[in-house]
Amino acid sequence: MDKVDSSLSPQEHSQANEAICKVEAASKSYPQGDASVEALRSVGLSIKTGAFVAVMGASGSGKSTLLHLIAGLTSPTGGSVVVDGVDLSTLSDAALTRFRRERIGLIFQSFNLVPALNASNNILLPLMAGGMKDDRSANVKELASRLGIDHRLEHRPDSLSGGEQQRVAIARALITEPAVLLADEPTGSLDSTTGQSICKLLRDLCDQQGRTIILVTHEPSVAVWADQVVVLKDGQIIEEFPACEFQDAQSLAAHYQEILDEGLPSPQAVASTN
Numbered sequence: 001m002d003k004v005d006s007s008l009s010p011q012e013h014s015q016a017n018e019a020i021c022k023v024e025a026a027s028k029s030y031p032q033g034d035a036s037v038e039a040l041r042s043v044g045l046s047i048k049t050g051a052f053v054a055v056m057g058a059s060g061s062g063k064s065t066l067l068h069l070i071a072g073l074t075s076p077t078g079g080s081v082v083v084d085g086v087d088l089s090t091l092s093d094a095a096l097t098r099f100r101r102e103r104i105g106l107i108f109q110s111f112n113l114v115p116a117l118n119a120s121n122n123i124l125l126p127l128m129a130g131g132m133k134d135d136r137s138a139n140v141k142e143l144a145s146r147l148g149i150d151h152r153l154e155h156r157p158d159s160l161s162g163g164e165q166q167r168v169a170i171a172r173a174l175i176t177e178p179a180v181l182l183a184d185e186p187t188g189s190l191d192s193t194t195g196q197s198i199c200k201l202l203r204d205l206c207d208q209q210g211r212t213i214i215l216v217t218h219e220p221s222v223a224v225w226a227d228q229v230v231v232l233k234d235g236q237i238i239e240e241f242p243a244c245e246f247q248d249a250q251s252l253a254a255h256y257q258e259i260l261d262e263g264l265p266s267p268q269a270v271a272s273t274n
């Protein structure tokens with residue numbers, strides 16, 4: 001049975017729930033030999049519809065794991081993840097796949113476009129995978145125009161710049177009108193000017209269209225574009241603060257460094273299971 005279906009449409013779910021994403025006491029451990037790596041330890045996070053949240057932390061602090069839990073790409077070993085009113089643990093594999101395709105937009109550092117397809121068909125991929133019934137080329141054109149890539153739709157990824165490729169990936173993530181847009185280090189492969197233009201684009205999508213965005217980054221110059229910053233250290237949230245408290249990336253960077261230096265005493269990252 002498809003457990004995504006209910007009396008409420010996904011859009012009605014969004015409106016009924018102020019928090020579009022709720023992570024409660026979520027833990028994730030990975031087996032490693034006789035021990036386990038605790039990538040996340042009892043993480044709690046509530047994200048309101050239309051918010052732009054940056055998750056910061058050093059490499060290995062659990063940022064991608066947190067994003068993957070919210071995306072339903074992996075399941076927590078403890079706690080719960082509710083997105084768009086749906087507790088992901090209640091979904092069958094087939095329903096989870098459908099939920100991911102329809103309600104989650106995901107973009108990555110490496111763009112992950114299909115090299116053999118032009119930009120237009122890359123953008124259409126999630127709809128094709130879902131068995132697209134009607135011609136959506138008008139939707140692609142409109143979205144591409146909003147993202148500034150309408151003149152590049154016939155081009156394959158290898159003839160697009162990095163910034164253009166990421167815009168195509170953002171269009172692909174948005175074509176299904178997802179409940180949340182998740183971005184894992186989306187500027188990590190771009191020069192700083194192009195990276196900033198992608199940040200501005202994400203900010204505009206939030207301000208002008210009410211998109212909910214959860215972005216993972218270790219760069220203060222990226223996090224400063226968000227509304228709220230969440231800092232992870234050794235799999236735990238050690239601080240949350242509004243980005244608007246900081247005038248620029250430099251002052252946010254100084255605060256971030258203070259948090260990392262003074263954060264909770266680091267528990268052992270590798271805990272024995274027996």
Ligand SMILES: Nc1ncnc2c1ncn2[C@@H]1O[C@H](COP(=O)(O)OP(=O)(O)O)[C@@H](O)[C@H]1O
Nearest residue numbers: 030037039057058059060061062063064065066
């Ligand atoms: N699939 C996996 N198997 C084993 N360990 C993993 C796996 N994914 C992540 N980890 C470990 O979990 C911790 C957090 O990783 P990750 O979430 O990728 O951190 P970040 O994105 O902040 O760099 C790291 O110690 C990493 O090695």
Ligand SMILES: [Mg+2]
Nearest residue numbers: 063064065184
């Ligand atoms: Mg990562």
